[in-house]
Amino acid sequence: MIGLTLTAARGQDVPVPKGPVRAVLDTDTFNEIDDQFAVTYSVLSPERIRLEAIYAAPFHNNRSTGPADGMEKSYEEILRVLEALGKTGTFPVYKGSRSWLPGPNQPVESDAANDLIRRALQGEPPLYVMAIGAPTNVASAILLEPKIKERIVVVWLGGQPHEFPSAREFNLQQDLHASRVLLDSGVRLVQIPTTNVSEQLRTTVAELERFIKGRSRIGDYLFKIFLAWGHEHQRSPEQPWSKVIWDISAPAWLINPDWVETKLAPSPILTSEFTWRFDPGRHTIRVATHINRDAVFSDLFGKIQKAPR
Numbered sequence: 001m002i003g004l005t006l007t008a009a010r011g012q013d014v015p016v017p018k019g020p021v022r023a024v025l026d027t028d029t030f031n032e033i034d035d036q037f038a039v040t041y042s043v044l045s046p047e048r049i050r051l052e053a054i055y056a057a058p059f060h061n062n063r064s065t066g067p068a069d070g071m072e073k074s075y076e077e078i079l080r081v082l083e084a085l086g087k088t089g090t091f092p093v094y095k096g097s098r099s100w101l102p103g104p105n106q107p108v109e110s111d112a113a114n115d116l117i118r119r120a121l122q123g124e125p126p127l128y129v130m131a132i133g134a135p136t137n138v139a140s141a142i143l144l145e146p147k148i149k150e151r152i153v154v155v156w157l158g159g160q161p162h163e164f165p166s167a168r169e170f171n172l173q174q175d176l177h178a179s180r181v182l183l184d185s186g187v188r189l190v191q192i193p194t195t196n197v198s199e200q201l202r203t204t205v206a207e208l209e210r211f212i213k214g215r216s217r218i219g220d221y222l223f224k225i226f227l228a229w230g231h232e233h234q235r236s237p238e239q240p241w242s243k244v245i246w247d248i249s250a251p252a253w254l255i256n257p258d259w260v261e262t263k264l265a266p267s268p269i270l271t272s273e274f275t276w277r278f279d280p281g282r283h284t285i286r287v288a289t290h291i292n293r294d295a296v297f298s299d300l301f302g303k304i305q306k307a308p309r
Helices: 034-043 067-084 111-121 136-144 146-150 170-174 176-184 205-211 217-232 246-255 293-305
Strands: 021-027 049-056 093-095 127-131 152-157 188-192 260-266 284-291
Touching: 021 034, 021 111, 021 246, 034 049, 034 067, 034 217, 034 246, 034 293, 049 067, 049 111, 049 246, 067 093, 067 217, 093 111, 111 127, 111 136, 111 146, 127 136, 127 246, 136 146, 136 176, 152 246, 170 176, 188 246, 205 217, 205 293, 217 293, 246 260, 246 284, 246 293
Parallel strands: 021 049, 021 127, 049 093, 127 152, 152 188, 188 284
Antiparallel strands: 260 284
């Protein structure tokens, strides 16, 4: 059954994780370098995240020729990260959509969307879905099988704070129709905006050199791609610079919700002009407002230091 129906206001029914949770990760891993840190953080946190599968999401920027190429490159990058973690073959990895949603309520079937449906309908709910790219795979799964809305919680890095004049942000604007599905369908949603929220998760060459370089294979891999990003973006080693590792905000909320403060708010309406409109009668979502940057990086770095050498 394909369709989208708004549900009634949910109030407090956007559950904050109390302990280890079932989870999957949907990631445009080759988009830049922050997804690799998020994959690492999710894999290295089994005490809180029981990771069941990883999905390759589409993206299109200067690192891909289109969404299909972006998804394929993300799939290959997931495998490289798992190899550096010593986890090859441990987690199933599925390819996602090769295109954006072609229109409202028009899903794109993929191995990732089909696996998400299967996992959501089986096992103990809720299944937490960490979506750290364009939400094409997740939105397609919701449209293909609306029953999963009652059995999942989507933790989505996307969009801007609701008080901003523009909602524009890479993940949100890549697939307008998919982003609207997350906001309109009534699925239980935790939105993590970028500016002033996940943007707080900055680190530097000096910090990574001190805490993860030479500590493990994955630490060396993450340090290498961080340096490569700086070279690619012409960051001078003679000048101070930092890089936001946006995507670790999603696993951080599952690991310790106190590190990622949220508030309840009516789900905003995303316009065709990529602005927010509001209706106080809309269903409730959680929206992140602040992140404890030091606590998140301290936890992540400690786990990377204990990863296989």
